[in-house]
Amino acid sequence: MQSAVWSLVRGCPRLISPRSPLKQPVLTDITMTKRPEFVYFDLGNVLLYFDHDLAFRRMAKLAGVSPQAVRSAVMDSELQIEYETGRISGPEFVDRIASHLSRPLDTETILEAAADMFIPNTHILPVLQRVRDLGLPMGLLSNTCEAHWQWIMRMGYPQVRDWFGPVILSYEAKSMKPDSGIYEVAEREAGHTGSSLFFTDDRHDNIHSAAQRGWQTEVYTNADRLMKIIDAWDV
DSSP: OOOOEEEEETTEEEEEOTTSOOOOOOOOOGGGOOOOSEEEEOSBTTTEEEOHHHHHHHHHHHHTSOHHHHHHHHHSSSHHHHHHTTSSOHHHHHHHHHHHHTSOOOHHHHHHHHHOOEEEOGGGHHHHHHHHHTTOOEEEEEOOOHHHHHHHHHHTOTTTTTTOSSEEEHHHHTOOTTSHHHHHHHHHHHTOOGGGEEEEESOHHHHHHHHHTTOEEEEOOOHHHHHHHHHTTOO
8 A cells, every 4th residue: 555645625634545546626516406314524624623743743742753753653554544444443553553663652642642633613513503403414424533533522522512413433334435335334324325415525535435326415615615505405
């Protein structure tokens, strides 16, 4: 597997998987969407922004190494993918980093440092409220690992808590976007398929996979544009 690359998206560094090269977003024609039966939101760079470099700096300080050394330990292999798809546990994730760095690491503090990288997107809150006011159920569909999700739950971010019915997480589904398995889980949990589902995600490859299943989709760029799409459902 090739090395991961990084891109600056709306001020927040994000991982671009080498198996899914970055493409320019193809935005939905606002007038072309219809009222769905169920709405799925992505987590990263939609509900919460994130900064991997911040996490690497925190981890590096604990390990007594450079941030680049930590990034290399995590990104120059399939380690992150293995953790985000639930193929390895948190302690195994840290053990693999420790082995790469040739030094012992404390599991709890390293996982906490790895997760302390989120910035709430305050602009998404009115969008969530608008969907709720329309009486549409919502779910969360995210590529994430156990450490990140546990941190998010402890922080109690209002963008995440109390909005979503099914919460589909890659480490629990044992599949990550854009692979088909996680979308199948999302359809089963929502009780809907095809165009009765609407999904917004900041990554074109994840949106493309959903659109291939007949879902209505929107590449997330900003809350104002998403609100216009949702407002068009109330006609």
